[in-house]
Amino acid sequence: MTGVAEPRARPQPTTRGPRARPQPTTLTRFRGWFRNPWGKPRFLRVVTWAYIVWSIVPVLIAVQFSFNATRSRTVWDSFSTRWYWGDPVDSVWHDPTLRHALVQSFKLAGADVLIAVPLGVLLALGLARWRGRGSGTSNFIMLFPLVTPEIVMGVSLLLVFSHIFTFVHTGTLAQILGHVTFSISFVVVIVRGRLFSIGRQYEEAAADLGASPLVALRSVLLPLLTPAIVASAAVVFAISADDFVISQWLSSGGPTDTVPIQIYAATRAAPLPSVNAIATIMMVSTLLIVTAGFLTWRFFTRGERRAGKAAEDFGGAFDLT
């Protein structure tokens, strides 16, 4: 298409007239693909795909070796589900350490979602609807947990629990508190964005039609916030399941070690493909949760998108993580 198109549409700057048109060599054709401003954005595609391949191939290799039939994580033998449940000692299903880690990770992520999302929604409502002195400052401070290095937060939480709130011992409770502390910010940022984009008009309309503020919240605002709530729940689940630093600092060892901690510990000893298996399980379940969140978001905003005014991009919400 590029080399032989009619003169007006041809991209090559080297071909001014019919006579000056050289046979397109491999090089000029190649350059034409990238330089033609009217053509398909091939350069962008190449870069994007290069990145996707670069980032996904290691993961796929790790997933592949979780199905290896031998104890090797580097030499492929044959397909087997041995490391998931087949092996009577070392599989994820039969190794109590790995099984506990999986349970602990899901427990933390689940508790985090159940606590951080409602709290974050309430905070976002307050921050978005609070006009006047102090609102700007508090809005800004809400972002601190997003930029604080996790190690700093982990250490300081440990200090808080060991010196001030001494009734909180390291272990599941401390870990849940730690996860909630940093994930609330994500909920607030996502929900507040949605609140700003839907504006005050629907609340005013509800009040105008006789709804008290509480009724307006339940019958209008919460349904409209559903996509943001679902998105933030998916984000919170993903970052909580993924968290290593805070889980590690607030862990009391043994069954309170999460999957990332176990993977870290295992790779320092003699790793088996069961580590790949547990990592694969975590990845797939997180992926499923986020996909479910995305589909729910699509479902609830279908009307807005049809009208060409999607209030907020679900992907945009994830840029923050």
Added chain:
Amino acid sequence: MARGEIELSKLTKQFAELTAVDSIDLHIPGGEFFSLLGPSGCGKTTTLRMIAGFEQPTSGEILLDGTDVAYTPPHQRNVNTVFQNYALFPHLNVNDNIAYGLKRAKRPKAEIRERVGKALELVQLQGYERRRSSQLSGGQQQRVALARALVLNPAVLLLDEPLGALDAKLRKALQIELKSLQQEVGITFLYVTHDQEEALTMSDRLAVMNAGHIEQIGAPQDVYEDPETLYVADFLGVSNLMQATIVRADTSACHVALDGYELETRGTDRDVTGEAKIVIRPERIELEEHGSPSGPNRIPAMVERVVYVGSAIQVIVRGATGEALQALVQNTGGGIPYEQGTPVQLHLPVDAVRVLPSGTGDAPSLEGEEPDPETVAAG
């Protein structure tokens, strides 16, 4: 008297540094179609929002059928609003949008169904119950918003530029529809707009607002034909303004001197002396052939520019007095009647010329009823 009487008394709203509404007084009898007209930022929407209850007045009273509702939360007021962008709930379909208020009022299901059906009939949207707002055109959304507000039988319907988002043709059609709808339901409509044509077409009476206060209140023809201030004359359509000197003025007639020409104008009961502005609407200027017998209220002029606008032909002339004036000639199909550079004679009929007090607009009070000198008294 019909339900829906509104009385605003010294109503003021101050935002941080801005006085959006500055001590306005307004009385709207029940069942009237009343418009608040003014440019953006004149305080008309803030006034409406205070009546709806979305803003709390800084001071003053809002009497609705005799009860002060200034500090009643919006969900307890017997007024409903049609919002500029309709604010239809996107997660509900047409039926549930209209039923929303009735459900909040905990009406029985059968009654809700019946009243929603009637409201849909009123705005001619039967058969659209299951649609979502995103599946409706702008005009249909507007009707749903109307039905949603009217189904609650409010004493007053507040409309905040409800036609602003629609195209010109649909707007014209809906203007007529809105007016007949108001006559049908018989409640007070308080209509906020910046579109002077809209306000003139639909209102029983209207108030022209400027910078937080009311410049003039009256029936459309009074406000248009007899603007009390320079601001009103300028805002309502095109006005030809000329500087003149008052020779003598009383209630039967005024005589003004205009650069050597003396004009007789309509009488005024305002106290005008010295320098003053006179105003005439373009459609009231009559163009006569050059050389027609000169007489009172006639000024020679030169055609400067002729603009074809479709239904009329706009002729810009420069009078012998130096002012450029705009005249509007009905398009009767005879082509463009005047050419550039043609000398003509202007006839400014006595009853078409009005004297305005000099410097009105940011002017002192005309009737002295208000203590605040910034406020032009309401009629």
